[in-house]
Amino acid sequence: MMLGRLIVLFITVSLLDLLLLIALGRYIGYLKTVLIVIGIGIIGAIIAEREGLYTFRRVRDEFYKGNLPTDELMDGVFVLAGGVMLITPGLITDVIGILCLIPKSRKYIKRFTLTYLKYLLNSRIFKIKLRR
Incomplete structure (x- = not known):
């Protein structure tokens, strides 16, 4: 099901x-659209x-402190997901990828994800699936 x-x-x-890429290409031109996608990809990679x-440094420092x-690690997952999204051509995935990379927006995405995971763990559906 999932x-x-x-x-x-x-x-x-x-x-x-x-x-969206086709519509943008028709509106501003295909070369400009391709350049926008490439530019966002380069900026996102940086x-x-x-x-x-x-x-990675923060993870290492926490391990050295014994924590x-x-x-x-959750930040690392979202940075990795953001990088993967930027590899995929498209403006929607690029926006989502960049939001995963920016620390301020990543904070809100992490909060939403944790709330959703807590909801799943407390829901009856998830408990029934675990018992099988």
Whole structure:
């Protein structure tokens, strides 16, 4: 069931990205659209590298202090997800990817994700699936 939802989500986002790129290409020109996608990718790669190294240092520092770096590891997951989103061509995925890379917006995404995960853990549906 969850796999089916993910497949539908990936197909829907990909189609919306494609339609948006075609519409933007018709409106401002295809060369400008391609340059925008490439430019966002380059900027995103720079941000992803910087944030990835910074997150890695924070994880390492927490381990050296003897702490479990849960918050830092979650940051690492979102930085990785943001980098993957930027590799995928499309404006929607680029925006989501950049939001995952920017620390301020990542904070809100992490809060939403934790709230959703807590909801799933407390829901009856998840408990029933675990008992099988």
